Amino acid sequence: MIRNVLRFLVVLSVCCIVMGGGVAVLYAVFKADLARRDNETKETAIRQAAPAGATVDLEHPLVGKPFEAGAVYLAKGADGKPAAYIAGGEATGYSSVVRVVVAALPPDFAVSRVVVVSQAETPGLGTRVAEAKSTATLWDKLFGSAATEQLLNPFLDQFAGKSPAQFKDVHAITAATITSNAAKRAATQAVDRIRKAVEAKP
Numbered sequence: 001m002i003r004n005v006l007r008f009l010v011v012l013s014v015c016c017i018v019m020g021g022g023v024a025v026l027y028a029v030f031k032a033d034l035a036r037r038d039n040e041t042k043e044t045a046i047r048q049a050a051p052a053g054a055t056v057d058l059e060h061p062l063v064g065k066p067f068e069a070g071a072v073y074l075a076k077g078a079d080g081k082p083a084a085y086i087a088g089g090e091a092t093g094y095s096s097v098v099r100v101v102v103a104a105l106p107p108d109f110a111v112s113r114v115v116v117v118s119q120a121e122t123p124g125l126g127t128r129v130a131e132a133k134s135t136a137t138l139w140d141k142l143f144g145s146a147a148t149e150q151l152l153n154p155f156l157d158q159f160a161g162k163s164p165a166q167f168k169d170v171h172a173i174t175a176a177t178i179t180s181n182a183a184k185r186a187a188t189q190a191v192d193r194i195r196k197a198v199e200a201k202p
Helices: 002-049 138-143 164-169 177-200
Strands: 072-076 082-092 097-105 110-118
Touching (some): 072 177, 082 177, 097 177, 164 177
Antiparallel strands (some): 072 082, 082 097, 097 110
């Protein structure tokens, strides 16, 4: 009996070591590719958050290293003046970490745009925090339209023009309050990073 238990423990230990080693090897092989994809996702979100016509130097953030969690970027307008400061924030939602990128401008640090970088919330409920709806109709798609198509997110669009003190006025998504509050906390963290970066400038 004891011999069987020992044999079972040895086999189980060998299996765990082999599987753990396999996962470690796979991670080592794909680590660079995963990091590149993650950076591409962040880059897209930063560019979406930047005001129209503004340029962002992604290689030289004001604070931190490129694409790190605490990095703060400057978006410059065509006149070379600051159009917005952009930073990321994150908070734990219902079933995942909700990561956002926020654009804001001093002195009141009112938000101009919030973009969700990543989330893995409940499909059909929490995932609505990142879903954009098109203003184009089926008729527009089939026969064309002179109007420019816009993408709207009824939840995220509420942040525009508000400072963190006013985020309490942002209405939560129905049946996804935890996810909505996570997005608010993440946006608050991003604005706090922007404020600290701006105040630290000489």
